[in-house]
Amino acid sequence: MRKLVVLKLDGDLHLGVQVTLEIGEEGKRPTTEITGKLPSNLDMEIAIDQWQSTYRSLWKFTRIKAKKIIYDGSISQRRQECNTKASEVREHLNNWLLSESFRPVREKWLKHLMPDEEVRVLIRTHCLQLKKLPWHLWDLIDRDYLNAEVVLSVPESEPVTAALQTSISRNKIRILAILGNSDGIDVEQDRQLLEKLPGVTTTFLVEPEYSNIDDKLWKQPWNILFFAGHSTSEGEASCIYINKTDKLTIDELRYALRNAVANGLQLAIFNSCDGLGLARELQDLQIPQIIVMREPVPDKVAQKFLKHFLEVFSAGQSIYAAVRTARQRLKGIEKEYPGASWLPVISEHHAVVPMTWAKPRIPNIRRLGTLLLLSLLITVGVLGVRHQGGLQTWELLLYDKFMRSRPQEKQDSRLLIVTVTEDDLYLPQQKQRSGSLSNLALARLLDKLAQFQARTIGLDIYRAEPVQPNQAALTTRWKTDDNFFAICKVSDRTQNYPGVSPPKGVPPERQGFSDIVPDSDNVLRRHLLAMQPANPTSPCTARYALNAQLAFHYLEKKGIFAKYTPQGDLQLGNIVFKRLRSRNGSKTEAQMGGYQKVDIGGYQILLNYRSFQGSPLEIAPIVTLTDVLRGKVNPDQVKDRIVLIGTTAQSFRDYSLTPYMTEQGFSQEVPGVILQAQMVSQLVSAAIDGRPLISVLPVWVEVLWVWSWSVVGGAIGYAVSQTLTWRYRSRLYLLLTAGGVLGGLYILCLILFYHGIWVPLVPSTLVLVLTGGTVAIYLSTQQGQRQLISTT
Incomplete structure (x- = not known):
C-alpha cells in the first residue's frame, strides 16, 4: 500500500514557513499529524534565483518563446557555473530542513515511514517561490527513501469530482496530442513516441487553430491531453503557442477543459517550457494530474523524458514511479544539459486517487x-x-436440491390413483380381508373400473388372501382381462426375504415386480425398469417392473411399442432410455454422473420426479376406495386412464424416501402406489410429450x-x-x-x-x-x- 505524506507550507523564504506534516495510507484519512516551522532563508532565495538565471543563460534553443536571453562567456563555463549554483541550492535546502524548529517533523517522518515503502510526498502551498525549490533533492528523499516522489499541490481547492476518482479505462486509451509552434525545435520526435504506444488511440492536431482545439475538447472524450511546443509563464497569465502566429492562454480554454475533465480527462502533459504557471492555472480547473517542466527545456531533454516516462507508465507502473524513473534517467545527460533532472514535476489535485495506465495484464x-x-x-x-x-454424498445432496428447485408441473391427467386409506379398512366390503384389500372389495372395484372403461389397471397390493370358491369370477377376470396387471416381489436382499408371489391366475406376461433400488441413505433416485431374477427359487419371475408393464400396455394402444437399440437401450417411440452403465466394465457397480459406487443390477435409469405444488404426492388425481365403491367418482375420471390401486394406510408402511423435504426439514416419504405412478408417468410422458429424462x-x-x-x-x-x-x-x-x-x-x-x-x-x-x-x-x-x- 502506497503511503501519502502531506507537507502543508504556509509562508515564504522571507518570513519563514509554518509546516504541518500528515502521514497516512493512500485513500485513507491520515493517522499521524504534527506541526513545525522552517525559519526565513534569504540565502537560499538568492541561490535559487542565481541558479535559475545561470540555467536560462545556457540555452539558445529551448521550448520557450517569451524573451531573448543574452549569452555571455563560453558554454562550458556556464555549465560549470550552473552545476556550482545547483550544489549551493542543494546545500542550502538540506541545511534549512535540518533546522531545530523542523526537527519534530523530520523525526515523525523517520518514525512512521520505512525506507523501502512507496511514498507520495505532496507539497501543498500557494507560494510559487517554495514550489520552485528542488524538493526531490531533500536528503530523506534523494538518499534514504528511494521510492518517494514529490508532487505539487495547493492547500485548498474545490471538492474532488467523480471524474477525478477514476483511473484510465481498461478500454483503448484516448490521447489528444497538440503539436504547436515548433520554430527551432523538433516536436516530430514526440509524435513518434506517442504513435508507438500500444492499445492507444491518439489524435494529433499539428499547429492547429484555436477552434480546432476547442471543438475536440468539447465533442470527444479524452483520457490524456498532451502538448509539445513553445510555452511560457509570465505573471498571472500562462500561454502556449499553438501555431506560428497564435498563442492561447489557459483561461481561453477554461470551459472546454472543464468539459473534458467531466468526460474523463485525467492527465495533462505539457512537454514544454516554464510550466509551473501552467500547472497552477490547470489545477484550478480540477484536472486531476499534470506533468510540466519547471524551467526552459532543451529538445533532447524533453524527448528523453517523454521516452522514459512513457516506457514505465505504459507498462502499468504508477505515474510517480514513471516520473521518478524518467527524472533519474535524465541524470545521465546532465554533463551536457545541467539541471535536466530538476525539470519534470507533477502537480495534482490533492484529493485525486492516483491513477495508473490500466492496460490488461497478459500472463507470460x-x-x-x-x-x-x-x-x-x-x-x-x-x-x-x-x-x-468420495464426492458421491455431496453430489446426491445437490441433486436433491436441484430436484426440489425445479418449477412445478401439472398433474398427469393420464393417471388415476385409487388409494386404500385407514378409513377404507373398515368398509363393509372389507370384513373378510386379511391384508389391506379383501377379495370382495377388489372384485367390486374392478367391476366399477371396467364399467368406467379404464384403459390399464395396475394392482400395487400383494395378494396374500386366497380366492374362495364363491369368488371364481375374480380369478377369471385376472386370467382374461388383458388390461389388468398385478404385482409381485422378486427378493429383498437386506432382509434375506425370498420374495412375494403374484396372485394366482395372473399370467406371467401381466405380472410386474415391485423391487426398487434406494441409495445408501434410503432415498430413491433411480428407476428400476427391468431385471433378470438372480434367485431361481423366487416366486416372482417377472422381468419388468409393474410401472413398466402399465406404461407399455398404455402406449401400445397409441401405436408406440417397446424395443431395444443395438446398444441394448430401451426405446419407446423416438425416446431412448439410456441405462446406468459402468465406465470401467464392472458388471456390479455403476459410474455415471454423481454415481460412482452403486448397485448396477438390472436396467436402471434416473427417476425424474414430477411435482405439483412442490410435492411429489400430487402427481395425479387421487380417489379413495370408498369414493369408487359408493359411486362418488365421475366415469370421466376413469375412462381411458391408467388406474393404479394401492394402499396409503400408515399401518402397512409401504413408504419410500424421496429427494423432497417436508416443512419440518425431513425427507418426504411417498406411498408405494405414488412411487409407481411417478415411474409410469416418467415413461409415458417421455414417450408422448417428450418430457426430459435426466441424463449425464x-x-x-x-x-x-x-x-x-x-x-x-x-x-x-x-x-x-x-x-x-x-x-x-x-x-x-x-x-x-x-x-x-x-x-x-x-x-x-x-x-x-x-x-x-x-x-x-x-x-x-x-x-x-x-x-x-x-x-x-x-x-x-x-x-x-x-x-x-x-x-x-
Whole structure:
C-alpha cells in the first residue's frame, strides 16, 4: 500500500514557513499529524534565483518563446557555473530542513515511514517561490527513501469530482496530442513516441487553430491531453503557442477543459517550457494530474523524458514511479544539459486517487503453463477422489436440491390413483380381508373400473388372501382381462426375504415386480425398469417392473411399442432410455454422473420426479376406495386412464424416501402406489410429450467441463495475485467477482438440470476454488520473494 505524506507550507523564504506534516495510507484519512516551522532563508532565495538565471543563460534553443536571453562567456563555463549554483541550492535546502524548529517533523517522518515503502510526498502551498525549490533533492528523499516522489499541490481547492476518482479505462486509451509552434525545435520526435504506444488511440492536431482545439475538447472524450511546443509563464497569465502566429492562454480554454475533465480527462502533459504557471492555472480547473517542466527545456531533454516516462507508465507502473524513473534517467545527460533532472514535476489535485495506465495484464507463457499444469493436476486429483466415491454424498445432496428447485408441473391427467386409506379398512366390503384389500372389495372395484372403461389397471397390493370358491369370477377376470396387471416381489436382499408371489391366475406376461433400488441413505433416485431374477427359487419371475408393464400396455394402444437399440437401450417411440452403465466394465457397480459406487443390477435409469405444488404426492388425481365403491367418482375420471390401486394406510408402511423435504426439514416419504405412478408417468410422458429424462454428459465431456472450471479458477487466482498492492475496494470487487462466478456456475448447472442434464457441480466448484487458491498463493509467494530479493 502506497503511503501519502502531506507537507502543508504556509509562508515564504522571507518570513519563514509554518509546516504541518500528515502521514497516512493512500485513500485513507491520515493517522499521524504534527506541526513545525522552517525559519526565513534569504540565502537560499538568492541561490535559487542565481541558479535559475545561470540555467536560462545556457540555452539558445529551448521550448520557450517569451524573451531573448543574452549569452555571455563560453558554454562550458556556464555549465560549470550552473552545476556550482545547483550544489549551493542543494546545500542550502538540506541545511534549512535540518533546522531545530523542523526537527519534530523530520523525526515523525523517520518514525512512521520505512525506507523501502512507496511514498507520495505532496507539497501543498500557494507560494510559487517554495514550489520552485528542488524538493526531490531533500536528503530523506534523494538518499534514504528511494521510492518517494514529490508532487505539487495547493492547500485548498474545490471538492474532488467523480471524474477525478477514476483511473484510465481498461478500454483503448484516448490521447489528444497538440503539436504547436515548433520554430527551432523538433516536436516530430514526440509524435513518434506517442504513435508507438500500444492499445492507444491518439489524435494529433499539428499547429492547429484555436477552434480546432476547442471543438475536440468539447465533442470527444479524452483520457490524456498532451502538448509539445513553445510555452511560457509570465505573471498571472500562462500561454502556449499553438501555431506560428497564435498563442492561447489557459483561461481561453477554461470551459472546454472543464468539459473534458467531466468526460474523463485525467492527465495533462505539457512537454514544454516554464510550466509551473501552467500547472497552477490547470489545477484550478480540477484536472486531476499534470506533468510540466519547471524551467526552459532543451529538445533532447524533453524527448528523453517523454521516452522514459512513457516506457514505465505504459507498462502499468504508477505515474510517480514513471516520473521518478524518467527524472533519474535524465541524470545521465546532465554533463551536457545541467539541471535536466530538476525539470519534470507533477502537480495534482490533492484529493485525486492516483491513477495508473490500466492496460490488461497478459500472463507470460511460463505463468500460463504453470496455471494450466496446476489446473490439470487439481482436476485429475478431484476426479480421482470422485471416481472412488468420495464426492458421491455431496453430489446426491445437490441433486436433491436441484430436484426440489425445479418449477412445478401439472398433474398427469393420464393417471388415476385409487388409494386404500385407514378409513377404507373398515368398509363393509372389507370384513373378510386379511391384508389391506379383501377379495370382495377388489372384485367390486374392478367391476366399477371396467364399467368406467379404464384403459390399464395396475394392482400395487400383494395378494396374500386366497380366492374362495364363491369368488371364481375374480380369478377369471385376472386370467382374461388383458388390461389388468398385478404385482409381485422378486427378493429383498437386506432382509434375506425370498420374495412375494403374484396372485394366482395372473399370467406371467401381466405380472410386474415391485423391487426398487434406494441409495445408501434410503432415498430413491433411480428407476428400476427391468431385471433378470438372480434367485431361481423366487416366486416372482417377472422381468419388468409393474410401472413398466402399465406404461407399455398404455402406449401400445397409441401405436408406440417397446424395443431395444443395438446398444441394448430401451426405446419407446423416438425416446431412448439410456441405462446406468459402468465406465470401467464392472458388471456390479455403476459410474455415471454423481454415481460412482452403486448397485448396477438390472436396467436402471434416473427417476425424474414430477411435482405439483412442490410435492411429489400430487402427481395425479387421487380417489379413495370408498369414493369408487359408493359411486362418488365421475366415469370421466376413469375412462381411458391408467388406474393404479394401492394402499396409503400408515399401518402397512409401504413408504419410500424421496429427494423432497417436508416443512419440518425431513425427507418426504411417498406411498408405494405414488412411487409407481411417478415411474409410469416418467415413461409415458417421455414417450408422448417428450418430457426430459435426466441424463449425464459423456465421461470425456465431464472431464473437459470440470477442467474448464479449474482453468477459470486459475485465472481468478492469477488476478488475485496481481492485487496485492490494490486498494481494498479493488480486492473487494475481485472477491465479489469470484463469488459471482460461483453463483453463475450454480445457476448454469441448475438451468441445465431443468432441461434434464445433470452436470458435475461439486467437482467443478472444488477445482475452481482449489485451483484459484493454489494459483493465487503460489504466484503471490513468488511475487513476495522477488520483492524481497529486489530490496536486499
